[in-house]
Amino acid sequence: MNQPTKEFDMSRRSMLRAAAATAATGIVPGLHATAYAQGSDKPEKEEVRIGFIPLTDCASVVMASVLGFDKKYGVKIVPTKEASWAGVRDKLVNGELDMAHVLYGLVYGVHLGVGGPKKDMAVLMTLNNNGQAITLSKKLADKGAVEGASLAKVMAAEKREYTFAQTFPTGTHAMWLYYWLAAGGVNPMKDAKVITVPPPQMVANMRVGNMDGFCVGEPWNHRAILDGIGITAVTTQDVWKDHPEKVLGANADFVKKNPNTCRAVIAAVLEAGRWIDASLSNKMKMAEVIADKAYVNTSVDAINQRILGRYQNGLGKTWDDPNHMKFYADGAVNFPYLSDGMWFLTQHKRWGLLKAHPDYLAVARQVNQVDLYRQGAALAKANVPKDPMRSSKLFDGVVWDGKDPAKYADSFKVNAAAAA
Numbered sequence: 001m002n003q004p005t006k007e008f009d010m011s012r013r014s015m016l017r018a019a020a021a022t023a024a025t026g027i028v029p030g031l032h033a034t035a036y037a038q039g040s041d042k043p044e045k046e047e048v049r050i051g052f053i054p055l056t057d058c059a060s061v062v063m064a065s066v067l068g069f070d071k072k073y074g075v076k077i078v079p080t081k082e083a084s085w086a087g088v089r090d091k092l093v094n095g096e097l098d099m100a101h102v103l104y105g106l107v108y109g110v111h112l113g114v115g116g117p118k119k120d121m122a123v124l125m126t127l128n129n130n131g132q133a134i135t136l137s138k139k140l141a142d143k144g145a146v147e148g149a150s151l152a153k154v155m156a157a158e159k160r161e162y163t164f165a166q167t168f169p170t171g172t173h174a175m176w177l178y179y180w181l182a183a184g185g186v187n188p189m190k191d192a193k194v195i196t197v198p199p200p201q202m203v204a205n206m207r208v209g210n211m212d213g214f215c216v217g218e219p220w221n222h223r224a225i226l227d228g229i230g231i232t233a234v235t236t237q238d239v240w241k242d243h244p245e246k247v248l249g250a251n252a253d254f255v256k257k258n259p260n261t262c263r264a265v266i267a268a269v270l271e272a273g274r275w276i277d278a279s280l281s282n283k284m285k286m287a288e289v290i291a292d293k294a295y296v297n298t299s300v301d302a303i304n305q306r307i308l309g310r311y312q313n314g315l316g317k318t319w320d321d322p323n324h325m326k327f328y329a330d331g332a333v334n335f336p337y338l339s340d341g342m343w344f345l346t347q348h349k350r351w352g353l354l355k356a357h358p359d360y361l362a363v364a365r366q367v368n369q370v371d372l373y374r375q376g377a378a379l380a381k382a383n384v385p386k387d388p389m390r391s392s393k394l395f396d397g398v399v400w401d402g403k404d405p406a407k408y409a410d411s412f413k414v415n416a417a418a419a420a
Helices: 010-023 056-066 085-094 104-112 138-142 148-157 172-183 199-207 220-226 252-257 259-277 280-290 338-350 360-367 370-379 405-410
Strands: 047-052 076-081 099-103 121-126 132-137 163-166 193-196 213-217 230-235 246-251 310-312 318-320
Touching (some): 047 056, 047 259, 056 099, 056 259, 056 280, 085 099, 085 104, 085 246, 104 246, 104 338, 121 252, 121 259, 121 360, 121 370, 132 138, 132 172, 132 199, 132 220, 138 230, 148 172, 172 193, 172 213, 199 213, 199 220, 213 220, 246 252, 246 259, 259 280, 259 370, 338 360, 360 405
Parallel strands (some): 163 193, 163 213
Antiparallel strands (some): 121 246, 132 230
């Protein structure tokens, strides 16, 4: 069980608890309040093991524990640091973890049996939007490959095996990488070699030349720039503004047995996300906490710039991005939209992970715990969107609204079939 080390600055933790109470004034009730009933609403399991991968977007789970939001709802969140998404998957399936900060597409892959052992799964809430990126090696950038079109040009001119990395075959990073490459005319199933690498190992692998590019969450894209080995070709929010990213996932059996616990954790993590997004100072304090070796294990400066929307691409360009990583955004971030889950299924079908069209909406209704989320959000007094479907236009101009998922999945000319 990976808990914060003794070296963790306890005075800083105390300061953060006080800061949380102050920041929450007028937004949420005081932390001493009891938000659950002692009777039928009492959490069935009070200590909840939540796995996480060392990434900036684990922050709301970690801060719910560090700042004590969990106690308000009668639970104790125990964040447990994991080495890979495959490890998270296995521990969710076998019950070693109660819940996890996890890839959206991983949950759906397991539910349908295309991402490992088949197990009924659940998405309790979305943890964050935006904040991932695609990094290309500095060596490739020096040859002119700095975004999609120039990458395709370099790959066409200099024939060799190009290797790109994602973090899990059915996960978000694989889907962002494939979508972006395909929009630039590169078929990831035919024109490149794609490998799976755990997020914290991306930079080290690029440093020794094992890959030409990767898609991963922060802080590892910014870390590649700080280390002088990579450049940011595109952010995922530029591919899809306010896209769904990590979720709070669990297996369906746990959710059925522990609905009160699930509601309590949803509420606690919502409060943590609201606290993070409430001010720049809160984001800076969050960066200090999660940079610790018990969590992300990197320097604070690798986290705190992009969490504030301050971007650089490693080639001299800097910009302020209003669509940087969001954890709450007045409740818009966290709703488990059915259309979000369905989008991942369309891409799984596009890339041959699913051989036939599933019943997209039925699967999303099975996995995304919309009613349970609404109840948890009510505990936290969080705003909840009314419609479980939403519409988005991606960077190639294609609109996704969930209305005809099979047609959408089949509409892409660059797909697995085209690579056969």
